[in-house]
Amino acid sequence: MxxxxxxxxxxxxxxxxxxxxxxxxxxxxxxxxxxxxxxxxxxxxxxxxxxxxxxxxxxxxxxxxxxxxxxxxxxxxxxxxxxxxxxxxxxxxxxxxxxxxxxxxxxxxxxxxxxxxxxxxxxxxxxxxxxxxxxxxxxxxxxxxxxxxxxxxxxxxxxxxxxxxxxxxxxxxxxxxxxxxxxxxxxxxxxxxxxxxxxxxxxxxxxRLYHLCYCAPHWRVGWRRLHGPDLVALGRHPESGWRELADDGRRFYADPFPIEHRGEPWLFVEEYVHSVGKALISAVRFSPEGPVGVPVPVLETGSHLSYPFVFAREGSVWMVPESCAAGTIDLYRALAFPGGWAKEATLISGIAASDATLLEHGGRWWMFATVRGSDAADPLGNGSFSDTLHLWSAPDFRGPWTPHPANPVLIDIAAARPAGRIVKRGNDLIRPVQDCTRGYGHALALARIERLDDEAFTQHVETRIEAGPAWPGTRLHTLNAAAGYEFIDGSARAPRFRRPHRP
CATH class of the missing domain: 3.40.50 (Rossmann fold)
Structure with a gap:
C-alpha cells in the first residue's frame, strides 16, 4: 500500500x-x-x-x-x-x-x-x-x-x-x-x-499559593448505608446524603472498593501520603455505625498503587490494583486477609493502563482499562490517561488474557475510563465511567453496555452525576457498593497548616 x-x-x-x-x-x-x-x-x-x-x-x-x-x-x-x-x-x-x-x-x-x-x-x-x-x-x-x-x-x-x-x-x-x-x-x-x-x-x-496553603490534589471518600435504591437505580445523589471517611489532612483516601468477607464489610482504598508523593493500598472494617478505626496499609510496592479492584473467587480474595507507573497489570491474592497480599501473576505487561476492571460475563472474563499508549514506549507518544478504552478477555481471571481485536474499542474522554465495578441489573450491565471532559475525575456517568463479545463493544451513557449540594466539591469519580454499603469519592480541601491528628 x-x-x-x-x-x-x-x-x-x-x-x-x-x-x-x-x-x-x-x-x-x-x-x-x-x-x-x-x-x-x-x-x-x-x-x-x-x-x-x-x-x-x-x-x-x-x-x-x-x-x-x-x-x-x-x-x-x-x-x-x-x-x-x-x-x-x-x-x-x-x-x-x-x-x-x-x-x-x-x-x-x-x-x-x-x-x-x-x-x-x-x-x-x-x-x-x-x-x-x-x-x-x-x-x-x-x-x-x-x-x-x-x-x-x-x-x-x-x-x-x-x-x-x-x-x-x-x-x-x-x-x-x-x-x-x-x-x-x-x-x-x-x-x-x-x-x-x-x-x-x-x-x-x-x-503556587494554593499549593503552599493546601495539600493538592486531595480526595475524600463518602459512604452510606443502603436502606433503599442505590445510585445506579436513582441516577442521582440520595436525599439522605453521604458521610465522610475522615482523614488527618496529611493523607487522602480515594478509589473506594468494598467487599464482604466472612460476613463483615471491608473497604479498600488508595491511601496517598502527601509528604511521600506515592500511594499504597489500605483497608478498614465497617460496622453498622461506620468505619472501625482508620484504614491501615495492606499493600505497598515500589510504584504508585491505586484503584484496588478486589473480588472473591475460589475461597480467596483477589486484587488487581492499578500499577500504571510500573507498566503492568498485576494480580494479587490475600494470604492473611485483609493483608498478606502475594503477587500471583502479571496479567498484562509493557502497558500504561489505568483502572483495570474485571467482569465475568458470557462464560468468559473481561478486563476494561484505559490505555495511554499502545505500549510502554509508544512511538506515537502517550497522550491522555483517560480517553482510550481497551478490552481483554480470558477463560479464567488468572489468564491468559487476549487483547480485543477491535482495540481501542472507544476513544471518548467523557465515557472511556472505568469508575468502579460493573453492575448487573437484570439483563443489563451498567458500567460506571469517568467523565473527564472538564478535567480528571470531574463527574461520574453510568453507561449501559449494549454489546460485549469477541467482535465488538458498544455502550450508551444514560446518566451523568456531578458533585453538588449532596456531595460538595468539584469532582466525583468512583462508585462501588457491597455488603449493604455504597461508596463514592471526590475532591476536598486540606489546609497544610491545620493541626494534624488521626481520627
Missing part, C-alpha cells in the same frame, strides 16, 4: 515525524509526504503562547507539537510519479472528488490543526473524525486530564489523532455513539498574547 500524508510544511511537528516513522514500519507499506503550504489559518501568536506555557509550567520543549527544522523535514520521502492508494489529509485542503481515496481529519467538523486549537480554547472536548467522502471511518472525543494549559491539551489531542489513524489503517477504528453531539464549527480566535500572559502568570502565582 502506498500512503501519501498531506501536511502543512510550514508547521511540520514532531508528531508528524513519529506518525511517518510508524507508517513506514508497517508491512508492505510505502509512505510519501506532501509537505506543501496548506491553508494559512494557524495564528502567528499561537506558538508564542505554547512557548510561554512551556516556560511557566515546566513542560518539555520536544513534545508532539514541537516544530521540526528543515534538515529533519528534508529526510521525508517526497511524492513519486506513481499514484498513491490513499491520501491522509491533515490540512483539510485535498479535494475528495479525485481518483484516489482521501481520508480527511476533522476537528468539530473542520480540517486543520487551527480548528483543533479553536475548539480547545473554546473549552470544548473536540470530536475528531476521520472521514472518506461522506463515510465516517473513525471518531473520538478527545481530552486531557489537565485543563487550562493549551499546549498540553493540544499535544494530547495530536497523539490521539495518530492513534485514530493507526486504528483505522488496522481496520479496527472506534466510532462514537450516534447520539454524540454535533458541535457547531468555530472560528479560531486567539486571545491577545499580552492578556493571556498576564492570566498565565497570575494563574501560576495563584496555583
Amino acid at each position: 502506498r500512503i501519501r500524508l498531506r501536511l502543512d510544511g510550514r508547521h511540520a511537528r514532531r508528531w508528524h515525524a513519529r506518525l511517518i516513522e510508524h507508517l513506514a514500519r508497517r508491512p508492505d507499506t510505502v509512505v510519501e509526504v506532501e509537505a506543501g503550504p496548506g491553508p494559512d489559518t494557524w495564528p502567528a501568536n499561537a506558538d508564542l503562547l505554547f512557548r510561554l506555557e512551556a516556560l511557566i509550567h515546566g513542560l518539555p520543549a520536544d513534545g508532539p507539537a514541537a516544530h521540526l527544522d528543515a534538515p529533519a523535514r528534508s529526510r521525508w520521502p517526497s511524492p513519486g510519479t506513481e499514484a498513491p492508494d490513499r491520501i491522509i489529509d491533515l490540512c483539510g485542503d485535498v479535494p475528495d472528488d479525485g481518483p484516489v481515496p482521501v481520508w480527511r481529519v476533522l476537528y468539530d467538523g473542520q480540517g486543520g490543526e487551527a480548528a483543533l486549537l479553536a475548539s480547545l480554547l473554546a473549552g470544548r472536548a473536540p470530536i475528531a473524525e476521520l472521514v472518506e467522502g461522506n463515510r465516517l471511518r473513525c471518531s473520538g472525543r478527545l481530552g486531557t486530564e489537565i485543563r487550562g494549559v493549551a499546549l498540553t491539551m493540544f499535544e494530547d489531542a495530536l497523539v490521539r489523532t495518530a492513534t485514530m489513524i493507526r486504528a483505522t489503517l488496522d481496520g479496527r477504528a472506534p466510532i462514537l455513539a450516534a447520539d454524540a453531539p454535533d458541535p457547531a464549527p468555530l472560528r479560531l480566535r486567539m486571545p491577545d498574547l499580552g492578556r493571556r500572559a498576564v492570566r498565565l502568570l497570575g494563574g501560576a502565582i495563584v496555583r
Whole structure:
C-alpha cells in the first residue's frame, strides 16, 4: 500500500515525524509526504503562547507539537510519479472528488490543526473524525486530564489523532455513539498574547499559593448505608446524603472498593501520603455505625498503587490494583486477609493502563482499562490517561488474557475510563465511567453496555452525576457498593497548616 500524508510544511511537528516513522514500519507499506503550504489559518501568536506555557509550567520543549527544522523535514520521502492508494489529509485542503481515496481529519467538523486549537480554547472536548467522502471511518472525543494549559491539551489531542489513524489503517477504528453531539464549527480566535500572559502568570502565582496553603490534589471518600435504591437505580445523589471517611489532612483516601468477607464489610482504598508523593493500598472494617478505626496499609510496592479492584473467587480474595507507573497489570491474592497480599501473576505487561476492571460475563472474563499508549514506549507518544478504552478477555481471571481485536474499542474522554465495578441489573450491565471532559475525575456517568463479545463493544451513557449540594466539591469519580454499603469519592480541601491528628 502506498500512503501519501498531506501536511502543512510550514508547521511540520514532531508528531508528524513519529506518525511517518510508524507508517513506514508497517508491512508492505510505502509512505510519501506532501509537505506543501496548506491553508494559512494557524495564528502567528499561537506558538508564542505554547512557548510561554512551556516556560511557566515546566513542560518539555520536544513534545508532539514541537516544530521540526528543515534538515529533519528534508529526510521525508517526497511524492513519486506513481499514484498513491490513499491520501491522509491533515490540512483539510485535498479535494475528495479525485481518483484516489482521501481520508480527511476533522476537528468539530473542520480540517486543520487551527480548528483543533479553536475548539480547545473554546473549552470544548473536540470530536475528531476521520472521514472518506461522506463515510465516517473513525471518531473520538478527545481530552486531557489537565485543563487550562493549551499546549498540553493540544499535544494530547495530536497523539490521539495518530492513534485514530493507526486504528483505522488496522481496520479496527472506534466510532462514537450516534447520539454524540454535533458541535457547531468555530472560528479560531486567539486571545491577545499580552492578556493571556498576564492570566498565565497570575494563574501560576495563584496555583503556587494554593499549593503552599493546601495539600493538592486531595480526595475524600463518602459512604452510606443502603436502606433503599442505590445510585445506579436513582441516577442521582440520595436525599439522605453521604458521610465522610475522615482523614488527618496529611493523607487522602480515594478509589473506594468494598467487599464482604466472612460476613463483615471491608473497604479498600488508595491511601496517598502527601509528604511521600506515592500511594499504597489500605483497608478498614465497617460496622453498622461506620468505619472501625482508620484504614491501615495492606499493600505497598515500589510504584504508585491505586484503584484496588478486589473480588472473591475460589475461597480467596483477589486484587488487581492499578500499577500504571510500573507498566503492568498485576494480580494479587490475600494470604492473611485483609493483608498478606502475594503477587500471583502479571496479567498484562509493557502497558500504561489505568483502572483495570474485571467482569465475568458470557462464560468468559473481561478486563476494561484505559490505555495511554499502545505500549510502554509508544512511538506515537502517550497522550491522555483517560480517553482510550481497551478490552481483554480470558477463560479464567488468572489468564491468559487476549487483547480485543477491535482495540481501542472507544476513544471518548467523557465515557472511556472505568469508575468502579460493573453492575448487573437484570439483563443489563451498567458500567460506571469517568467523565473527564472538564478535567480528571470531574463527574461520574453510568453507561449501559449494549454489546460485549469477541467482535465488538458498544455502550450508551444514560446518566451523568456531578458533585453538588449532596456531595460538595468539584469532582466525583468512583462508585462501588457491597455488603449493604455504597461508596463514592471526590475532591476536598486540606489546609497544610491545620493541626494534624488521626481520627
